[in-house]
Structure formats: structure tokens, C-alpha cells
Amino acid sequence: MNSTIVSILLGIGGMFGWGIYDFLGGVFAKQIGSFKSLFWSQLAGLISICLLAIILKPSVNIPVLVIILSPLAAILYSAGYLFFFKGFEIGNVSIIAATMNLWTVFTMLFAFIFMGQRLSATQTLGVVMIIFGTTLASLNWSEIRNQGFQLSVGVKEAIFGAFFFGVFWNVSEIISEKIDWLITTLFIKLGIILFLLIFSLLSKQKIGLAKTSTKTKYIILLMGVIEAGAVALVNYGLTIGDAILITPIASALSIVTITLAIIFLKDKVTKIQGLGIVTAIVGIIVTAL
Numbered sequence: 001m002n003s004t005i006v007s008i009l010l011g012i013g014g015m016f017g018w019g020i021y022d023f024l025g026g027v028f029a030k031q032i033g034s035f036k037s038l039f040w041s042q043l044a045g046l047i048s049i050c051l052l053a054i055i056l057k058p059s060v061n062i063p064v065l066v067i068i069l070s071p072l073a074a075i076l077y078s079a080g081y082l083f084f085f086k087g088f089e090i091g092n093v094s095i096i097a098a099t100m101n102l103w104t105v106f107t108m109l110f111a112f113i114f115m116g117q118r119l120s121a122t123q124t125l126g127v128v129m130i131i132f133g134t135t136l137a138s139l140n141w142s143e144i145r146n147q148g149f150q151l152s153v154g155v156k157e158a159i160f161g162a163f164f165f166g167v168f169w170n171v172s173e174i175i176s177e178k179i180d181w182l183i184t185t186l187f188i189k190l191g192i193i194l195f196l197l198i199f200s201l202l203s204k205q206k207i208g209l210a211k212t213s214t215k216t217k218y219i220i221l222l223m224g225v226i227e228a229g230a231v232a233l234v235n236y237g238l239t240i241g242d243a244i245l246i247t248p249i250a251s252a253l254s255i256v257t258i259t260l261a262i263i264f265l266k267d268k269v270t271k272i273q274g275l276g277i278v279t280a281i282v283g284i285i286v287t288a289l
Helices: 003-032 034-056 064-090 093-099 102-114 121-138 141-147 155-178 181-203 214-240 243-250 253-265 271-287
Strands: none
Touching: 003 034, 003 064, 003 093, 003 214, 003 243, 003 253, 034 064, 034 181, 034 214, 064 093, 064 155, 064 181, 093 121, 093 155, 093 253, 093 271, 102 121, 102 155, 102 271, 121 271, 155 181, 155 214, 181 214, 214 243, 253 271
16 A cells, blocks of 8 residues: 555544544543543553553664653653643633644644755645634634633643644654654653653642542543554654654544534534634645645
């Protein structure tokens, strides 16, 4: 099968995996807190990747550059999701999901500046649509009419998360091109857990789930497995394609997240915000053309 088609299919797999993970993350961030939801789901993801590595037994040959970049990638990914989940915890899931689309723009921008990858005219149009749509979706228009410019609750956190995520995927592409995609995922997951443990100690974040229902625990574990699968698929895609093609497709995850939020959470968005969400999603699709 053509490598481009395979890359697109892997990007779609990442889209559905992250879309479901972000929706569930939004739900449980509100119930048990953003940090607990992130930590335990990522730990479940690490365990699932370890089991997969035991089964597939990938070759391990780690260059010095990978040893240097892996901790950086783990910190960037952790920081991105800490901000995303905080945005989900305090804000509207649909609006936060739309704002997260900016990570595509950051990824493509850094790929353009630092990695020499280039956009077509169509992809440039898509990026503009993402920025415009995200702007429409992330602003609190009723407050603007009454009091002036104001972001919707949680949007600031989502923008910070998008920045860290955008940098992460360029670093992850460098790592994936140097070593096996599964080892890349394993290294990053391990780094994420170590970073979150250190962060919890320094910030005195509680991570216990003693008072959490068994059903919630199982769903959080399932979240981690789904997200780990999405990361593994996209990392594999990066070994045969470019971030500038794969990440825009995967970032259409907001289609999944927003649809689930509207159906199950009955999220409310204004007509202008709805137009922004649709525009950003169409922009993501256009960047993949």
C-alpha cells in the first residue's frame, strides 16, 4: 500500500483515539480533577505499551540524541495535557476541544521554521481557517458585547497546551526517525510518568483514587489504553511520513470530541462559536489535502 495512504489511515486512527480520550478526559477531569485523570490514564497507557513491547520485542539501539530528546518530549507532552485537562476541568468541552486545534498550527509552524518542511497553498488556507475558526470558537461573545474582549473559561489553558503539544510533535518526529516507533512511545510514556510523579511531589498534588468508584477507575484505565494506541499509531506514521501531513489529520480529533460532548454532555455553544468550530474542523481537513 502507498506510504501516503498508510500515513493518512494512521492519522485517522490517532484522530479517533485522541478524540475519545479527550472526551473522557473532559468528563473525568470535572469529576476527579485534571491531574488524577491524566496521571492514572497515562500510567495505564505505559503498562499497555510495555506489554506490547514484550510481545513484539523491538530492537533497542538508542542514539545519544534520542537520550537527550526523550525527556524533553515527555515534559512537553505532560505540560500540554496538564493544560488541556485543566481547560476541560473548568471550561466547556466543545469550546476547549476547538481551541486545542491550534496545536496543528504550532506543529506546522515549527516544522516549517526548524525542519524545512513546506506547506502547499491549500494547506496554508487550511491553517488560516483553523486560526480564524478557533478565534470565533474561543471567545465569549455575550461578555464581549457587554464588557469588552474576554476569552471563554479554560481557553487560555488550552492555548498553552496547544503550544506545548505543537513543539512536542516535532521533537517526537525526530525521535521516531532515529529509533523504532514502539520504543519511542515507550520512552515518552515512561518519561511522562516520571515527570508527573515529580510534579505531584513538588506541587503536593494528590493522586490517590481510594474514594473513586470502581467503574470510574476502569474507564480511566481504558482511556489510557486508547490514548497510548493513538500515540503509537501516529509515531509509527512519523517513521514513514512527515509531521506536516500526519498531524493535521490526527488533530481532527476535535470532530470526535465535540460530537461526543454535544451528544452526551449536552454542551451548549452559540451560533458564532458553532461556526468557529466547523471552520476550524474544515481547516484541519483542508490541511490534509
